[in-house]
Amino acid sequence: MMPLKRNLFLLLLAVFYPFCRTTAQLTPQKIAQVDSAMRVLHAQGQFSGVVLLSEKGKIKFQKALGYTDYLQRNALDAAQPFNLASITKQFVATMTMKLFEQGKLEYDQKVIHFIPNFPYQEITIRQLLTHTSGLPEYFDLAMSHLNTLDTLTNDKLIQLLAEKHPPLNFASGTKWEYCNTGYLLLASIIEKASGTSFEHFFSTQISQPFGLKNTFVYFLNGPNQNRKRVLGFERKNGKAISNDLIRLDGVVGDGNIYSSAEDLNKWIQLVTENKVLKPATWAEAFKPVQLKDGSSYPYGFGWGIFENGFEHNGSWVGFQNAIFRNNKTQTTAILLSNGTNPIFRNILKKILAGQPFHLPKTHLIKNIKLIDGTGLPSQQVQVRIKDNKIWEIGKLEPFVGETVTDGNGQILAPGFIDSHSHHYGSLDKTPTAIPMLSQGITTIVIGQDGSSYAMDSLSKWMKEKPVAVNVASYTGHATLRQKVMGPRGLYRTAKPEEVEKMKVLLETELQKGSIGLNTGLEYESSFFSNRDEVLELAKVAAINGGRYMSHIRSEDINLTEAIDEIIDIGREAKIPVQISHGKIAIRSQWKSAHEVLAKLQEARAEGIQVTADCYPYTFWHSTLRVLFPKRDYTNLESAQMATEQLFDPKESIIVRFAPNKSYAGKTLAEIAGLRGKTEAQTLMDLVAEAEEFDKKNPDYDEGIEAIMGKSMDDEDVEAILAWPHTNICSDGAGSGHPRGHGAFTRVLGKYVREKKLFSWETAIYKMTGLTAENLGIQHRGLIKPDCYADMVLFDPETVVDHADVRNPKALSSGIKMVWVNGELVWQDQKPTGKLSGQMIKR
Structure with a gap:
């Protein structure tokens, strides 16, 4: 060296x-x-x-x-x-x-x-x-x-x-x-x-x-x-x-x-x-x-x-x-x-000089099984923190007067990085980040599905309102479109001059620390963009050292074409690309995950850095409108196809419905029974009623409608989770889908301990080191000297999620302690009150 x-x-x-x-x-x-x-x-x-x-x-x-x-x-x-x-x-x-x-x-x-x-x-x-x-x-x-x-x-x-x-x-x-x-x-x-x-x-x-x-x-x-x-x-x-x-x-x-x-x-x-x-x-x-x-x-x-x-x-x-x-x-x-x-x-x-000075604080964590986030086998060592970073790992003895934590033989791992999070909105009311820390998450990555905040605004909020987790952000494609094209002008392809304006805005955000470009191409705010528009923006991200993540254009009837699109963008823009919450959400293609992953692996062999993230559930959380891939919301044939192929009405639960709040918590099949109509007709009616409510209540900001749609197969979920280039995410928020409170502990409890889909070391790697690598985040996701001291101590015998569709906010168990930037933020099933999260910039 x-x-x-x-x-x-x-x-x-x-x-x-x-x-x-x-x-x-x-x-x-x-x-x-x-x-x-x-x-x-x-x-x-x-x-x-x-x-x-x-x-x-x-x-x-x-x-x-x-x-x-x-x-x-x-x-x-x-x-x-x-x-x-x-x-x-x-x-x-x-x-x-x-x-x-x-x-x-x-x-x-x-x-x-x-x-x-x-x-x-x-x-x-x-x-x-x-x-x-x-x-x-x-x-x-x-x-x-x-x-x-x-x-x-x-x-x-x-x-x-x-x-x-x-x-x-x-x-x-x-x-x-x-x-x-x-x-x-x-x-x-x-x-x-x-x-x-x-x-x-x-x-x-x-x-x-x-x-x-x-x-x-x-x-x-x-x-x-x-x-x-x-x-x-x-x-x-x-x-x-x-x-x-x-x-x-x-x-x-x-x-x-x-x-x-x-x-x-x-x-x-x-x-x-x-x-x-x-x-x-x-x-x-x-x-x-x-x-x-x-x-x-x-x-x-x-x-x-x-x-x-x-x-x-x-x-x-x-x-x-x-x-x-x-x-x-x-x-x-x-x-x-x-x-x-x-x-x-x-x-x-x-x-x-007569100035204030700081003597570093050290803290020793002993009697632990260290899984360091690299995927390598665990070690029986001690870990020493100095201020906000990991200082030493090895056979260490306490200094005189040093504080010491006894890990009681449990696993110490890097803090989990949630590559696709919607938790930020809950931090305003709950800065102690309970939904995240309770499942071991220390860093959330926002700006998802094409929607984001300006980097200056995020930095300002983080300084004025400290929180207990780290926050990084992408820049959303839909947000760029709205700034340039206006909120009512999104339902068309952008003009060349509009794309140029978006490119300028994106470059500015990248220079201020955005991770890269993020698209939500299945949603209406970006659905009408063409591939060239996205490609031009991805090239800007590539030139500035950023990355591209996408909720691809279709996760169901046009899945193959949507995957081809993100691979082509990676190839032409020469940029790492990540598929958000990988899934196969159409019944006719269930059990085809291995074919999809083989295609991604072929692209990687070509030199395209394509990766994915995935949450460990067979149901998603989105709007009713995504169930109409052709955006033909009054077409009964499309509604029937949705109820037969895109989701199971009997297991899919309405999360919220502003026109009739009593529907929240009921399945679509139950609502259809109450209304005396078919499930397909009920789906169309709910979309229409939500649209009418939106027109009459333009300032309504609590979310008009949402559904947890059961539409994936367990075998496909396991295959996608197991792909070596898939990292774990939650796609969760402070309320709604149980993934917001239990995605990471569900992987540890169900897929590692119970199903033995992969080892503890591999699972931790997929939550930490691999995630940091896929996102380009430095000095996080590993327990090694000079990395930030984001860490989680958990009991491998008891760690498990408890959140489900009926009780989506139930806290996980088995997460014993969580540190963020060297501060203990979670202990004994509750936050400590420390707000040590940082804004992470590219």
Whole structure:
């Protein structure tokens, strides 16, 4: 894996810049806070290193916590030498300035004067010092052209630059861009100009004359191989592992000078007292670099410079360092760390600047069977949360004072992601998200069936009204049509100019974080669109990195053609496509799921990323009007076909019917009996009465009619659920169909434990990792380090749904605990009141 750059100076601005604008006095309170924070973070395995604070050269605080070598466990102290990483650069700059004072080089000399085969004729020494050369970083060049047995050296790098001549990032002197390559070249120039080795010049001109006893040059295959030094490490899943020099570390100049906190404190005092170089030399070194356009950047020769002082940090392999000097108060802060965790650097900055700071909270979950969302076999491990993310997984022991949850041997899984949800409307009245959390859902994906909210509105609502689950959204095709064509203009194909307007609106929403385009082509608001209209919009989604999900144009009589359409869109737009709530909703085609899935698999073999989601029920929830695929609502023949092929009137229940609310909860067959008419005629009459009610009550917003239609076959549902590219969804809401309260627990209880359709690991994968993959959601759906801590603990012996058509809001059992972004939001069959959900954007 490619290592990080030795130093990202822009990060330094965030680390210490606020301190530069303060008096930065070392008050007893600040010192006590530094001490306390160091101890807490060290106890949590998040800090190993030395901190030294001084005023006027006098040490006011110094502490070392950790080990020089995590194998031998030798304790650190403030006199031990750390790899300075990019803090090396200020020493290299000083050596260059010494040669300037000795008359052996000029800042505006061309590099080729000292390195004849250097391929960039105009670059000067000054531009190397100030990071304005335009040279590319050497890391990629070296990794591309050297093999794993090669150790990079300064000479090899110069040879690579001469042979490969990579283009400059910008014209020299026109921009500031941090560049490690320049300081490697400076080290080579120092050798040419001084006539001796870099390490000898450093020893005779810097470390020896100024009494820096624990400061030296160390690189692979170089001198000082027997010098004792602090070794870098990283903490991984509770264990300290080596993270020290790599094969790039045969170079020197951008790093690989070692020093101790005590030596650096002495050095900074000598620098500020003008005892190293002449005052005029320092004055030039601490001027902001001037660019060719007349602007400047706050970097001099090897230091970032600010109104009250100077600073630098250094990051390389297992080292995280920083130095800050406030000349106004004569205060110096030195941080040397031999771990990869940079957290204390930011905390130190905040403490010294007198700003509030946050110490991370950790929480250990033990005695669990971990199913991590990858589909791989379960593990007997512990999981540690840090703030809102998963930090460690493995054989972990509790920290002193750490809160611990005992999982009692139950399954810990990633929080379930509902790829097709209508729950958002219920969150306004119930922000604790009971229908979702009670079945283990931690993320809902809305903007379904072609209808969506604007991303700006969603973000605003989520900030103003926190909720307990995460929310992501597609942009709805019908919503775009309505904005462009008007609510009464949807029953036709869009004109070319209207499609163009929709494309602009869609691109804006995608740029604001929408997952992609979503269509509800079976519904009237989009049914009259043609394939080209959808394709043009899908291409916009593809260009912007989005995805396409569709309630396809038909799930019954025209199912084959509808599937062909979404496959064609995936092929032509080159976009991942997902079929919403996959089903076969026509009796004549029952038990043909394997044929449909074979067609989808054939498309995947062609390279089309087609996937599906599915809920575990044989009845759907929609409007009565979808039972007329030809939109001929007064055609008795079509109504008879619907009652015979598209749904079972005796098992299909009216959810709501505004013209006669007493019909809610009755089957269509029961209503037909009450009215003394056939089921087909009753279906037509109800559609007509609902339409009349809508005309007379245009402001009615509670939903005029809905039906739960029984129209699928168990065998088909199981086949679609089992397809390797199908993830689980609910298609549910806070009321209505029982799937809104029980889809996920129904899969676990019925299809895993009872029917053994698939394993626990596969089922969890279909609810988490696969869903995140199908939707393009990052850092969710898996339990692994650095993923957000959305998790569910459940009992595999008891988890089950209880919601049914007569009691659709019955809560599931067996879901013991749910965490969303590290906060416990569900426990003991009730919400905890924590509202830690986030808006998830693409």
